[in-house]
Amino acid sequence: MMSQQQNELITQVGPGTKCGALMRHYWHPVALxxxxxxxxxxxxxxxxxxxxxLFRDERGRHGLLDRGCPHRGADLAYGRLEDGGLRCLFHGWLFDVDGKCLETPAEPDGSVLCQRVRQKSYPVVVKNGIIFAYLGEGEAPAFPDFDCFLAPGTHAFAFKGMIDCNWLQALxxxxxxxxxxxxxxxxxxxxPSGEAYGKQFRAxxxxxxxxxxxMMREYARPTIDVEGTDYGLRLFTLRKISEKHTHVRVTNLVFPYAFVIPMSTEMTITQWHVPIDDTSCYWYAIFTSFGKPVDHQQMREQRLQLYELPDYKPRIGRQNNYGYNITEQKSQTFTGMGFDINVHDQWAxxxxxLIQDRTREHLGYSDKAIIAYRRLLLSAIGQVSNGEKPLMWLDPAQAATVRGxxxxxxxxxxxxxxxxxxEFDERRRxxxxxxxxxxSPLVA
Known part of the structure; x- marks a missing residue:
């Protein structure tokens, strides 16, 4: 059983926290x-x-700056995009994507104040529809050669959704x-030949x-195994159908907070769980097709039925009891919460x-992956506290060897x-x- 102190250690990610120090060693999705x-x-x-x-200037460059203007703290998110940067509305101070102050127009002619001012900026990289940022100090790690990053844009689709609680229980x-x-x-x-496209567990x-x-309904007591990898954990879920056949599901935990799972025979999902703060988070996903190009319009329309812009908040959630219907629960679905598994997950x-009280839980055999991940997380927090680089902090040479x-x-x-x-993975590739x-990720 976990203590309250341990639970706080692994869930709190703000500035000055130990888990927050760990998280600032990685690239994070910050927007689509x-x-x-x-x-x-x-x-x-x-x-x-x-x-x-976050902004994009006239030259197409992306920048991420601290939100409060270094002059007197006004909100730069409302700034004007002009003259090579982002201009504060309060006194017209202008900053480029690197945080360099280009102008302080209210100051007297000849003033050199802008040469002494710099807004804190953060490295930004765009990967297949997701904008990633590095929020830590010093050198940023390299990106691994994961399929979701290597696939051409025609074969990848990105989306996100808000979750109203701590990031860890989402992961x-x-x-x-x-x-x-x-x-x-x-x-x-x-x-499965009908409306299964873009939907998990329906093909x-x-x-x-x-x-x-x-398969999930009739074989509900799987054998689960977990093994350590250079990126985190590989999970094996086995459902024995007969003496001759066993259903195999291979999924992955990518440290610190992503998973990679199969969506169908030709598509995978790579999903990150990004803390907004300690009591809310976003999931970001790249759907990657090994087969035909992704139907971006269809997948976007499917997901916008459940999430509303501009904040990507769920249309069905706490505010309307997750669509719970007792009649449906009796005859159609286990939850009574419709046929979109994202709603089921949101409820769970x-x-x-807002932050799960893990001091009250009783873990069992089926929680093997949860236990293994928490050990990894605690170990990595300890590494960073000791001044070491944690798991999946990669230099360029290491990043080229981490695949799949x-x-x-x-x-x-x-x-x-x-x-x-x-053999299946090799054949699909x-x-x-x-x-x-x-x-192949399976060949050294």
Whole structure:
């Protein structure tokens, strides 16, 4: 059982906290590129309990600055985008993407004040529809050669959604292999050739004619194994169907707070859980296709049915009891909360409270991945406290060796499933128009 002090240690990420010091060793998603439209490419963002302004200048360069103007603290998020930077509305001070003060127009002619002023700025990188920022001090780590970053834009789609609670419980639901058999249980199976595109657990497993919804429903007590990797954890979830066949699901925890999971036979999801502060977070996801190009419009329209702009807040949530319907719960779904698994997850995550009280929990066998992750997290916090680089802080040479990760959702032979998932990953890559040119994550 966890103590209150331990729970605070692993959930608090603001400035001056130990977990916050760990988190500032990594790149963080701070916005979708869609959130900086041409008519107004600037917005306020809050990450790790800090407030920033993100903008794109006339040359197309992205900048992330502290939000309060260094003159007298006015809000730069309302600033004018002009003359090579972002201009404060209060006295017209102008800052470029690097935080350099270009003008202090209210000062007397000949003033050199702007030469002595610099706004705090942060490195920014755009990756397949997501804007990442490095919020720490010193050198930033390199990006790993993950599939979601290597895929061409035609084969990747990015989206996000707000969650009204602590980031850690959002991540822990995502790396819990057992919950899908209950939380996402449907009593009727859709035609996988119909409306399954862009929806998890609604298509058939690979090398199988069994819909995933049926698989999860009828084989609800999986065998779970967890192994350490150079990026975090690899999770194996096995459901024995017969003496000859076993369903294999391979998912991944990418430290510090992402997971990579299969969405269908040709698509994977890489999802980050970014703390806004200690009591709210955003999930950011890149959907990566190894097969045909992604239908960006369809996937966006599907998700905008559940999330509303501009803040990507869920339309169904705490405010309307997650759409709970007792009649539906009796005959159609386990939850009675509709057929979108994002609503189910939102309920599971938020119903634990703004910050889950882990002093009261009783973990079991199915929580193997949760336990393993918490150990990794505590170890990494200790490393940073001792002045060491934590897991997944990568230099360029290391980043080039961290690939994949492989995900599989398929029917394997009971004897030999260990090689099946590797062969499946190799086959999918070789048949892919873009992944065939990348190195397999399973080959040194």
């Amino acid at each position: 590129t869609d959130e900086l439209p041409d008519e107004r490419p600037a917005k306020a963002v809050r990450v790790l309990g800090q407030d920033f302004v 822990e639901v995502g790396i819990d292999p057992a919950h899908a058999s209950y939380l996402h249980r449907f009593y009727e199976d859709e035609d 058939n497993s690979a090398d199988s004619n069994i819909p995933m919804s049926r 995550i938020e119903s634990q409270g 990760p492989a995900t599989v959702d398929g029917m394997a032979p009971t004897e030999g499933w260990e090689s099946y998932w590797k 070789k048949e892919s128009s873009w992944a065939a040119h990348t190195r």
